Amino acid sequence: MDVQIIMSQTFPPGVSSEAFFACADAIAGAAKDLAALGWTPATSSNFSMRVDDSHAAITISGRDKGRLDRDDIMLIDLDGQAVGTDARPSAETALHTQVYRRWSDMRVVLHTHSRTQSVASRLFAAQGSIRLEGWELQKAITGFHTHESMLQIPVFPNTQHMPELVARVEAWLDAGKPLHAYLIDGHGIYTWGRDMAETRRHLEALEFLLACELDLRRLSA
Amino acid sequence: MDVQIIMSQTFPPGVSSEAFFACADAIAGAAKDLAALGWTPATSSNFSMRVDDSHAAITISGRDKGRLDRDDIMLIDLDGQAVGTDARPSAETALHTQVYRRWSDMRVVLHTHSRTQSVASRLFAAQGSIRLEGWELQKAITGFHTHESMLQIPVFPNTQHMPELVARVEAWLDAGKPLHAYLIDGHGIYTWGRDMAETRRHLEALEFLLACELDLRRLSA
């Protein structure tokens, strides 16, 4: 396996293979846990981690997220181009690099596709966002210190044309609205953080909060 | 165990025992995973894999799908007759061989019986099919490239008389309608593919999409 990786992924001068492999291992570990939760059905979802100022490691398209090896993960630059490999990055790579280009302190992007995320996105697509209020677990999102805050998650229309989605994210941010995560209609969630632990905490909290919100809606009918 | 297999399953000239055992192992591996998900309750469900142009390996009726050994799987011809064994194939064998006879490139048929599949079949039986639209995961079905497509899953009435079901599948296909999977009312799902990975991806995506559709229906009421 390792031989195959060394052959298929080469590193240009100045890019640390050690840093890449550390990212690849962290991604594979997280992916295994998230797959076991059922949040990456049918080879969906993709994960990335910043390697340095101008590169990231990202999952190759179409692999089973419960069984990722180092050779299921590739190097890209922050324009989303493959570096040192013929592998094809995920179609949604542009949504990952957007985060790394926009915020220099963000180091991890996780995109999953749980049933709760998919259903919530469909249900709230028409109103354009979900507003979470009154839940203690909002405090799991960095910068939130009380359940009395309001956490707004936009729901963007789905498209197979990534530049449209990139533009919607930019427009949201350019309007000065806080953004910790977003849903895509009928699809899944994107969230990010400064390291893997923070990003997984964000993802776990968001899944929990969306599930609670759906339960409450069912029960309050 | 292996001794017992060799004694109970013999191979006619031209049928490769290696090919059979490779299929049996692939079936047992998939069955174990699907049983762990709870999709094969109470010894229900059955699985098959094409061995060659005129034979398939299929699960013997009534076994616990979480604990299949090679001797829980038997050889049949594409008329559904046992070959080289006294074991009784599943009553639903005709639904498997129909797929292999109709499409020469299909190599795996998986029939499971999850709660979501059973409930969805009951709920949509009266209208005869479920139409899935707007879900990104439709792209997990081979040939689908956008969430803007429509994936239609017919729901056929249940019967203990297999030729009736075979005829309904034929009628659907003869009408020129695409068919990637079908539900049987109060029962479970059948889906297929060119190899085990594709077929499992189809099954996992269909279970996910049916579950999302039921959730959305509950929440939109």
Place this chain on the structure above:
Amino acid sequence: MDVQIIMSQTFPPGVSSEAFFACADAIAGAAKDLAALGWTPATSSNFSMRVDDSHAAITISGRDKGRLDRDDIMLIDLDGQAVGTDARPSAETALHTQVYRRWSDMRVVLHTHSRTQSVASRLFAAQGSIRLEGWELQKAITGFHTHESMLQIPVFPNTQHMPELVARVEAWLDAGKPLHAYLIDGHGIYTWGRDMAETRRHLEALEFLLACELDLRRLSA
């Protein structure tokens, strides 16, 4: 552990310790699996297995069903009296021995307490029974050969006074109605069979069917 068992459980002449330990091991194995499914919350549930014509092995009251050892299981006679031990059998022992006394071919009784079982019992208590129709999995109950059959599960009122429950079961049977399992209101299910595999198949099928029935009710509202 084994030393402790030998000391706390003795065997009168004619009762095979080997038969008892075989039953105890089968009970512990099943209990571990059922606990992992969440069907035995908070030390609830109890399990028994016939040792011979006049004795059974049964779980001692109040133990964690996920971690049963041989010394969590005791010998009783078919009047429900402890034999060769000072341990106290479950308060519900009379419901187990009733099965063994009534049907000489029944060898296993499983009583679990899943959320689905508890909720279904509350929901159908007023009408006195649940009627299951149109589900393929009804065929998992011994004697059922088609989804066109009807499987009726009575729901008896809960009581802390076991003779009342015993009498209700007798009255049901004396009225000539078939009985494969029963629910107790706000409580759980009892089912039985000729061996552990059959009884677990019954229990698994009943849990599945009750869950489907509840889902269908939620979705058809």
Place this chain on the structure above:
Amino acid sequence: MDVQIIMSQTFPPGVSSEAFFACADAIAGAAKDLAALGWTPATSSNFSMRVDDSHAAITISGRDKGRLDRDDIMLIDLDGQAVGTDARPSAETALHTQVYRRWSDMRVVLHTHSRTQSVASRLFAAQGSIRLEGWELQKAITGFHTHESMLQIPVFPNTQHMPELVARVEAWLDAGKPLHAYLIDGHGIYTWGRDMAETRRHLEALEFLLACELDLRRLSA
């Protein structure tokens, strides 16, 4: 690891390090099981155990509850002050020490944050409590002997100011009402017991009963 503990946690004269480590190990074991059930999302929840008449062991704030080591647990006195360590106890420490100060026989406090607990708290916040009646599993709460009893769980308003919550608990008790557990709105549950087994039985029973109550509400609508 152990070296690091010994360095970061010291013990004043009269406090047994053996007793502390036994508590820490019991907490870590329980936390691992509860995290696997999904009841401690995103580093939420906290757990404590009495070490002696005037000290308790409690989880340090913000750690992943599925992977607790001895050095994720610290010593406090019953005023909630750190003892022999610079670590910061959970913000909710006052709710733990309140139990130990009020009842000398209580030795364990578990606070979890499951989806069921969070949703139930929101749903019943307006009426101030949840009344559980008619469930056999109420008997899992120490002192309850029949399903005909009534188990009342108060739901207190959430606040980031702990003294308010402490005062609400005191007021409830001073009014002479029984208290076995309480919910905090949008948050989770607190329960306690004389040892870890009893406290886990309480927690498991309460989660089950709340989930049943929500199911019943959904189905009875």
